[in-house]
Amino acid sequence: MTTTSPKLDLSGDSRRRTRERIVRGLFLAAGLISIVISIAIVLSLLGEAWTFIKGLIDEGDLGALWSIGWFPRRGLYDLRTIIVGTFIIAVIGIVIATPLGLGASIYLAEYASPRARRTLKPIIEILAGIPSVVLGFWALSFIGPDVVQRIFPTAGVFSMLSAGIAVGVLITPLVASVSEDAMRAVPLSLREAAFGLGANRATTTIRVVVPAAISGIAASLILAFSRAIGETMIVFMAAGAVGGALLTVNPLDPGQTMTAAIASLATGTDQVAGEGLAFQSLFFVGLLLFLMTLVLNWASNRIVRRFREVY
């Protein structure tokens, strides 16, 4: 066997290879845009936030971050007010959404017949598709006067409670769909084993399915909390306190959240007017908000990876 095989040039047409490289470069550029946007967000927030802090230091006025309330146009930037407001509303939202969302998801995953599921699931998805501005309007036109004020006559039309309830309605579908996915991912064999031991459906659900899906359920709640913290329109429209707020922990009072603080400053008379650093304070609050949701989303991802039972 001394015949040498003829030399084949398998590299192909050089123009074709050039085109391949160009196309690949274009796709890479499209992929890099996400990194560019992330960096742009961090830079724009950091830049103005630093101007804000530096401005306060120059005025010798860092105490403004720890004062009687959040009145940026008057130079009072009490962070406790808006952070406490944010957490009160998010906690009310979670308290509403956890039973509703988990109840709906357990029923859909474990009890509902396939036919009932096919009808009910799209309805939950409709709820998920309702924009937050609509829920904000509903909170101030219905939840405030017709629910909260009926139960607590001392409450105003605008209160953190009515905003919190609306936020709960907003995040219920998120809890429901993420935890339903988690429970449906639990293999049938686990349920069959429980049934085989004589457990009924309720016992199987509570003792077998929910513990097996607990990482997904926990992740859904953290995601929902993160979403509640970042929600703007409902809080802006229904929690009141558009100009500013005093520090309060009573959910029946009007309150201010971090998101609403940003929105109300930005919807002033065309330009952000008022005290010198008010514009920069927007970005400082935005930075805090960005970091909080980043940590929550990271935690939810990590819980899923770390504690997920792999079947």
Add this chain to the structure above:
Amino acid sequence: MTAKLSDRQRATQEAVRAQIEGKRSEPGAVIFRLMLIVMLLASLLILVVLLADIFAGAWATFRDRGLDFVLSGLSLNPETAGVWTGIIGSLIIAFMVILLAIPIGVGAAVYLEEYAPDNTLTQWIDTAVRNLAGVPSIVFGLLGLAMFVTLVNGIGLGGSTGGRNVIAAGITMAALVLPIVIITSAEAIRAVPRSIREAGYGVGATQWEVIRSHVLPSAFPGILTGTVLTLARAFGETAPLLVIGVATGFFSASADASFLDTLTGPYTALPVIVFSWSRQTDPQFINTLAPAAIVVLLVVLFSLNAVAIYFRNKYEKKW
């Protein structure tokens, strides 16, 4: 056979059957099931009350004004105010999202699924996409305010608004929905089986040729569904627009405004109209006009969702 059983035997048989079929009434299990049903029904009830309340408020407007409400522009007079200006604004924003976010998003998805080597850069892109998807929408508004408004003004499209116009809004909204486009498109591309690609390589196609004529066409229905849902999201989003200076009050667009003036002048969007009418002092805006604007918004969103479901059912492929 049952006829031959004595009464005692029959009673035993019943007891055994009841035991096997689990007919024992266990109060705990019944209560648990009832609780679940109550929670589910409560969620559905909220939706029904919400829609009923909104539609009841909107009814008077549509009865008296009909299509005129949809086709009228902004006005301080509640008798003549309509949502047309907002529809135009939302459509321009949606168009810019299609123009910017869809090609970039699908391109990024193709890179991540087809090209990306397993290296640090790919992990960074992946992390960036997942983090961006969780960033609150109002933070994108701040990004738009700090970067895109300045950018639009810098390239001479600032117009009378100094860059706080619908072009900056479109760019901001495109950045906001980009991670969703990437994630849904990547899922659609991942669902295309390997064999389809191998068939292409087998007849000598290059990677781009395989992507162009095999992968993208096969993933197209999924990408399309994701795109339509993305548009629905962009239509309903309000908060970032408020931050980058959408007009929340009344403004009049002169009748002879050129197309460029429309793009660079003050603008509003459908959900922003809901917001600004809900803050008017005239109760008619709050009681009847705002719900009517919500109905228009919901009709747009539900139609987009219906289109997405139609595409999914019509073109969905099972490999």
